[in-house]
Amino acid sequence: MVFKQTRYLFLLSICLLTLQSFKHNNQKVGQAEICEWYNNKAGAVSISFDDAGYSQFEYAYPIMQKYGIKGTFSLVGEWTNDVPSYSSETDMFQIKKMCWDNIVELHKNGHEIAAHGYRHIKYGREDHKDSLILQMLQIKNLIESKTNAEVYTMHYPYSYTSTKIINATKEAGYLFGRTAGDSNNLSTPSNFFLLASVPILNSTQPSMKDIDTYVENAKGRWLILMYHHFFTDQSKEMTIMRHHKVTNTYSVLPELFDQQMEILHKSDCWIAPIAHVGKYTHERNNTGISTKYCGKSITVSTQTSLNTKVYDHALSIKIEIPWSKVKIEGSSSDGTYVVQNNTLIFNTMPGSTVKIRKVK
Ligand SMILES: [Zn+2]
Known part of the structure; x- marks a missing residue:
């Protein structure tokens, strides 16, 4: 029991340290937001x-x-x-x-x-x-x-x-x-x-x-x-x-x-059927994002009050990332990505959990 608690404390301090160093390097790092339009179109x-x-x-x-x-x-x-x-x-x-x-x-x-x-x-x-x-x-x-x-x-x-x-x-x-x-x-x-x-x-x-x-x-x-x-x-x-x-x-x-x-x-516009744009708009306005940092990974969760059987359009999330190459899992656009200008955009369903890991 004592061992476990010590381990948790150790892990917690790594996470906090990591978060602090992100902040030190770039005040914006770690911020995540839903793009106004799909794929961050204008x-x-x-x-x-x-x-x-x-x-x-x-x-x-x-x-x-x-x-x-x-x-x-x-x-x-x-x-x-x-x-x-x-x-x-x-x-x-x-x-x-x-x-x-x-x-x-x-x-x-x-x-x-x-x-x-x-x-x-x-x-x-x-x-x-x-x-x-x-x-x-x-x-x-x-x-x-x-x-x-x-x-x-x-x-x-x-x-x-x-x-x-x-x-x-x-x-x-x-x-x-x-x-x-x-x-x-x-x-x-x-x-x-x-x-x-x-x-x-x-x-x-x-x-x-x-x-x-x-x-x-x-x-x-x-x-x-x-x-x-x-x-x-x-x-x-x-x-x-x-x-x-x-x-x-x-x-x-x-x-x-x-x-x-x-x-x-x-x-530079997103061209899509009325129901797609309409659903995206409702989802964008009724979905929250939370991010958790730990070591070399970031977990991004989206929470929505909408019925995801109906509101089933992927949302585009923009997040500041301190790494140059990452692997994304659990999203609608999984894969390995090269991060440009510390900014990553990926698509995920409302009510999903996505893991972003640093890779070499
Ligand atoms: Zn008519």
Whole structure:
């Protein structure tokens, strides 16, 4: 017993000494914090799509795959069938929509599938809340039955919403609601069910320069872009819209979309689906970190009040390290790392314990 106590005291004094020497060398060493955005990026951008038009699958999806960008695709229940099919609102010209196989492929490739109403009509501000919840569950359950994955995001049909519609969205089990608003969102949005987005009206509005500015302004913020169609210049859809002098075609030429994705790809922003950024934001705000130093290792623990079965996005942790090479275990990015400028960034799940050891 006496021997054990002595050993503990000895170990304790080593740890304290180590901590003191860290402090002596660099006041910042040992400090750990959760990065504002994943991988310590400067801002967040989400690419969102409405209506599940087939041109999204035909043109936007391969371009996004090329740049490794994942987006949020929302669909309308009654417009999505077993084969690609034409549909529209009453008296509007019909547009080809994706089929379930297309949706499942997007999901399997890491894109988020969101709800855009079972029908493409505004949720009624006068409807009883219970009726709204049922309508929202109808589309949520339909998508979940096809993809086998939880639906977290609602793109309100026509971006139309109200306090009652928001409350119904929450009660139906969604975590995020996207509306219009033509602006970006704060790093922590004041209401996750009123996420603002910037609508892409045609191939020139916004212009490439505007896109540059939006991305520049996304630093420290969360920008959501809202896309619809990607008709080619010679397509029958563009021909019809030109004939009718439609200005807001809600369609972008595929080659211009490619350039827009290139701008995003080259930016210092984290580009991820709405549910990923939203979850990260909640986790960042509801997770604490504690660090323990002993000899040549540091243990970093994250504690969260959130349900980690739902909030399952890895957090990026930035920590000051006095060693030049370390091995990380228990994180989402385990491995051996060379530490640059005494700073290490690693990813770990909320509610995890990570061991960082000095290695030669
Ligand atoms: Zn729509």
